[in-house]
Amino acid sequence: MLDMHTHILPAVDDGIKTEEEAFLVLEEYKKKGINIVVFTPHVNHYSVKTSIEKISDTYKRLKPKFDEIGVKTFLGSEIYLTEKVEKFIPINDYFLLLELPRDVYPMYLLDKIFEFQLEGYEIILAHVERYKWLKDNELLIDRLKTMNVYFQMNFEAIESDNYFLKNSLIDFLSTDCHGNLSEIDFSFFEKYKDIFEKSMEILNLT
Secondary structure (H helix, E strand, O other), rough: OEEEEOOOOOOOOOOOOOHHHHHHHHHHHOOOOOOOOOOOOOOOOOOOOOHHHHHHHHHHHHHHHHHHOEEEEOOEEEEOOOOOOOOOOOOOOEEEEEEEOOOOOOHHHHHHHHHHHHOOOEEEEEHHHOOOOOOOOOOHHHHHHHHOOOEEEHHHHOOOOOOOHHOOOOOOEEEEEOOOHOOOHHHHHHHHHHHHHHHHHOOOOE
C-alpha cells in the first residue's frame, strides 16, 4: 500500500522534526501494511522556507535506515505553484505535486501546467478539496482532466461532503502526514483499495 503525500522526512520543513520520530512513524506504517511512502517536503512555499540541497542530503543519509525498517521510500516535493518555480524534486523523475492558493484562482495555473507538461512532467494537484475556487467548477475540472491532470485528496476530507470523491475525480488519497498518527484513519487504505491500486499504476512505484 502507498502513501504518496507526506511530510515524514525529518527536519526539512514543517513536518516531523527528529529522525527518531520519523523512524517510529515509518515503523507504525509498516505494521499497518503501508510499505511504500513518498516524502514530499514543501518547496517554493511563501511561509515554509526549505532547501532542496538539505532535503536531498537528508534523504540520502537516512535512506539506509528507512530500508532497514522495511518501508520502500521515494523522494519528491510539494511545490507551491507561483509564476516562477526554479527548483523542485519530481516524484519518480517526472510527477510534480502542485500546491495552489486556497481562496483565489491562480490565473497562471493552466499555462504553468502546460509548460511543465511540455517539459515532460505529469501533474498532480495536491489536496484539491482545499481550493474553494475549484469545487463545483465543472468547466475548470473538465479542462484539467482533459489535460490529464491528476487529483489528490487528503484523508481528513474523505468523510466530509466531498464533491471530488463522490464524482470519482480522485486519483490519489494520501495522509499528508506531518507526524500525528492519531489523526490518521488507517482503515481508509483498505476501504479505498481500488484508488490506491490505481495510484500505484499511475506512479509506477514498485
